[in-house]
Amino acid sequence: MSAQNPFPPDGDVLIMSPTGKNWKLHSWQLVNYAPKIGALLKNVAARTITKGMRAEAHTIRWWIEMIPFGAFDDQRFRDFVCVPEKKKGKLTLHSAGAFNGIGEVSFERTYDNLFRMLYSMPPNLTDDIDDGGANLYITDCVSILQAAAFIGSLPSVRTYIESYLLRINQKLWVHVAKAPEAWSDVAVRLQSAIIFRESIIHIAGGLELPGLINRSSFDNIEYGKICLQVAERKCRELRDKKIDVERRLLQYYPQRLIRRETPEKIPGRADYGSDIYYWQALTMCRQFFQSSIMANRHHRHEDGGVEFYRTVFRCDYIDKHAADEFHQLFAMSTKGKQCLADAVEVIKDDHRVVIADLLEDHLQLRTTVRSKPLRYLTCTSVLEEELPWIANPGLGAGSIPGQIEDGVASDGSASPDRAGREIMNRGGGPSAGKVPGKKTRTGKAAMARDEGEDSEEEGEQQNNDDDSSREEDDVDEGEYMGGA
Structure with a gap:
């Protein structure tokens, strides 16, 4: 392999672009790892390679041409056709006049990176991680993912694409926060547990809040229905968790107030009398909780109760003004007021344990002190057995690959706190798909390993009779390999 052409020189399949760029690959590699291209070889007789030619x-x-993509209008993708050997090897490239041959066209970049991954070579991804928010970098990765789906190569490249996405760390999680609907579908295609969990946490947290999650976008992506089902189930679990926390806030007794009878002692009036300030503080806290719930600031509020829960966890309630109102009815000495104020702070801190689980952050996204806090809770957990490809091991085995939703690559510059319907029109780099939800064409079934090997043997048998006469007509491969 040369630096200019990293692919093996002994490949027996030449894939040709209309611009003249070529890839020389192995048929066994295509049959096993790109079965929809490998299946094309089955119906075309292979050219016989003599010892002299091999020398x-x-x-x-085999020769395979790239032709215009028929599933939907997107210049990043191509369909493939295996063309038989013409007289003197002259081949006609489809739509060759559509490109001027100057510079790299988008589909050549996509498939060059894909073929590199099939050979375990690093792809040439756009390096805009530091300057452009990784929009083009992510678009390259998603383009490879889609192209791999169209030729049946997903199992071979999933791990590579996931690893390249995870390398950009927080920039990836900002993009996921801005378009979790689309990224949940990407995660299922990649079978990436970490990206799927991140997406579902955002979706479940914001699903019941107005303007945050666009439910209709799930209709336009291949695994949208499955992702939405998981998110809705997690959203119900989150709502039940909120209700349980609210109930516990009204029923919770701090451990410092509990006095149990023992063989040595029965708590008396003096014991409870010493706790009077704590009991008053507990009453004041419960009054605040009840007032908030009656004012509909709990889980039924338009913010899902998130501000109420955060207020309780910050101990940011029953301030000096509220204490002064209390003392207008229940007068105390200066010393008594100070003792009660101290007791209130202690009891408020005791209640933080009730709310703590609800305010756990399971996101990979890390915000700064200058970032706006997310408008929803992020404590959702997705178990291993709840991952769609674990729950249904055959997921996507017989389906037709679809487009990835618009908005996967966003500008990545602002806070992940999104405005309503922002996902549908935030596009920094080339769009991941111009016709969301449009179905692709049905292709031939993938060819199994043994069928592919048989086809190669049949091709050899059909052409072994007149090697010497065919050798005279064989054209020099050099004229086809100029761009390889």
Whole structure:
């Protein structure tokens, strides 16, 4: 392999772009790891390679042309057709006049990176991580993912694409926060547990809040229904957890107030008398909780109760003004007021344990002190057995790959706290799909390993009779390999 052409020189399949760029790959590699391209070889007789041809490094047995993509209008993708060997090897490239041959067209970049991954070579991704919010970097990764789905290569490249996405760390999580609907679908295609969990945490947290999650976008993505079902289930679990926390706030007794009878002692009036300030503080806290719930600031509030829960956890209630109102009815000495104020702070701190689980942050996203806090809770947990590809191991095995929703690559510059319907029109780099939800064409079934090997053997048998006469007509492969 040369630095200019990293692909193996002994490949027997030549994939040709309309601009003249070529890739020389192995048929066994395509049959096993790109079965929808490998299946094309089954119906076209392979050229016989003689010893003399092999000695001159002429190894091509099949020619595959890239033709316009028929599923939907997107210049990043191509369909493939295996063309039989013409007289003197002259091949006609489809739509060759559509490109001027100057510079790299988008589909060439996509498939060059995909073929590199099939050979475990690093792809050439756009490096805009530091300057552009990684929009083009992410678009490259998602383009490879989609192209791999169209040729049946997802199992071979999932791990690579996931690892390249995770390398950009917080920039990735900002993009996920801005478009969790689309990223949940990407995560299922990648079978990435960490990205799927991140997406579902955002969706479940904001699903019942107005303007945060666009439910209709799930209709336009391949695994949208499955992702929405998981998110809705997690949203119900979150609501039940909120209700349980609210109930516990009204029933909770701090451990410092509990006095149990023992064989040595029965609590008396003096014991309870010493706790009078704590009991008063507990009453004041419960009054605040009840007032907030009656004012509909709990889980039924338009913010899902998140501000109420955060207020309780911050101990940011029963301030000096509230204490002064209390003392207008229940007068105390200066010393008594100070003792009660101290007791209130202690009891408020005791209640933090009730609310703590609800305010756990399970996101990979890390915000700064200057960032706006998210408008929803992020304590959702997705268990291993709840991952769609674990719950349904055959997920997507017989489905037709669809487009990835618009908005996967956003500008990545602002706070992840999104405005309503922002997902549908935030596009920093090239869009991940111009026609969301449009179905792709049905292709031939993927060819199994043994069928692919049989097809190669049949091709050899059909062409082994007149090697010498065919050798005279064989054209020099050099004219096809100029761009390889």
